Amino acid sequence: MCDTCGCSTEGGAVLRKPGQSDYHLHVNEHEHAHGEHHSHEHGDHHHEGSGRKVLLEQDVLQKNNLLAERNRGYFEARGIFALNFLSSPGSGKTSLLEKIIPALKQRFPVAVIEGDQQTTNDADRIQALGVPVIQINTGSGCHLDALMVNRAMKELEMQDNSLLCIENVGNLVCPALFDLGEALKVVIISVTEGDDKPLKYPTIFHEADICILNKIDLLPYVEFDAAKCRENAMRVNHHLEWFELSAKTGEGLAAWQEWLEATMAQH
Amino acid sequence: MHEMSIALSIVEAVEERARQEGAGWISEVELLVGKLAGIEPESLQFCFSAAAAGTLAARARLAIEEPEGVGECGECGTTFPVNFYYAECPACRSLRVKILTGEEFLIQSMTIEEEEE
Structure with missing residues (x-):
């Protein structure tokens, strides 16, 4: 049950805005009634005592993928x-955004969609940077989907030619499968994780376009081989753009920022 | 556990089609889940029974075919079976492997029964 309006959400996602405790919007699919319009003739394909095979040959993720394409068209x-x-939880997605957005917003408008199971903590942090932000709370959901982003982007006051950063739910497995309509996927790992992460969770690295190794300021204190990690990531996906940085100290941030600005300019 | 939301979308898709076909209930759903699709068939089986409860697919058997992946070497052009993303070419050991098939994730067909039970 929704704690704000008391309606039954059944684990559905909710949109929230920082500093607006009375704002919440449920991401529900429009339920169209299945009418009793069985207008076509059934008799001609009735087989006594056995079922009838119906071919579907339909992509299981078709609905999400179609909606993702609509989002993509809107963005375009x-x-x-x-x-x-x-990324997995705690690898520094929000910290990286916090670090880079103040510089980026001098060059072009930036907006953020934050995904978490609960709280507006991340959206509150982004709100403090003075850019439009909306929080999607997925409830029990382990990933964002195209419908959630579709609803969120309509609530977000985005300017034309913006950079939109969609921060997925911290999870290195499930979000890999769900196209949101983004131009590129960015996977972040930190040196406090294992350098074999790309081999253990290959799907997400295979789907990603960019890989950022974060928290490199901690390299002297942890057993993490950055070169090995890169090699592992490249084994899974040799098209990956690779960046190493520390969102905390700012080391390596310039290269990532330059790449982003150059990509935005070509876009 | 993305298998749960996926199970729900499978149930939604087959139920919608079954209603269009005027089915009483669905006795079988056939899926094609490539080995590289990022789906755990066992987990999907488990979620499907929960997702299908109270729908036309409540008693449906989920038949999952798992075709092996096929990769093509970007260096020497050899094609070979791949069941994970970090495959290397058996001929020249290159890691520049392009996945040709194995990422399929389709609802192939379903069997519908006319009688309401």
Whole structure:
């Protein structure tokens, strides 16, 4: 049950805005009634005592993929460049955004969609940077999907030619499968994780376009081989763009920022 | 556990089609889940029974075919079976492998029964 309006959400996602405790919007699919319109003739394909095989040959994720394409069309029409940030919890997605947005917003408008199971903590942090942000709370959900992003982007006051950063739910497995309509996927790992992460969770590295190794300021204190990690990531996906940085100290941030600005300019 | 939301979308898709076909209930759903699709068939089986409860697919058997992946070497052009993303070419050991098939994730067909039970 929704704690704000008391309605039954059944684990559905909710949109929230920082500093607006009375604002919440449920991401529900429009339920169209299945009418009793069995207008076509059934008799001609009735087989006594046995079932009838119906071919579907339909992509299981078709609904999500179609909606993702609609999102993509919306972004294209408005010149919005959308990035989908993926990582396990705690690898520094929000910290990286916090670090880079103040510089980026001098160059072009930036907006953020935050995904978490609960709280507006991350959206509150982004709100403090003075850019439009909306929080998607997925409830029990382990990933964002195209419908959630579709609803969120309509609530977000985005300017044309913006950079839209979509921070997915912290999870290195499930978000890999769900296209949101983004231009590129960015996977972040930190040196406090294992350098074999790309081999243990290959799907997300295979789907990603960019890989960022974060927290490199901690390299002297942890057993993490950055070169080995890169090699492992490249084994899974040799097209990956690779960056090493520390969102905390700012080391390596310039290269990532330059790449982003150059990509935005070409976009 | 993305298998749960996926199970729900499978149930939604087959139920919608079954209603269009005027089915009483669904006795079988056939899926094609490539080995590289990122789906755990066992987990999907488990979630499907929960997702299908109270729908036309409540008693449906989920038949999952798992075709092996095929990769093509970007260096020497050899094609070979791949069941994980970090495969290397058996001929020249290159890691520049392009996945040709194995990422399929389709609802192939379903069997519908006319009688309401």
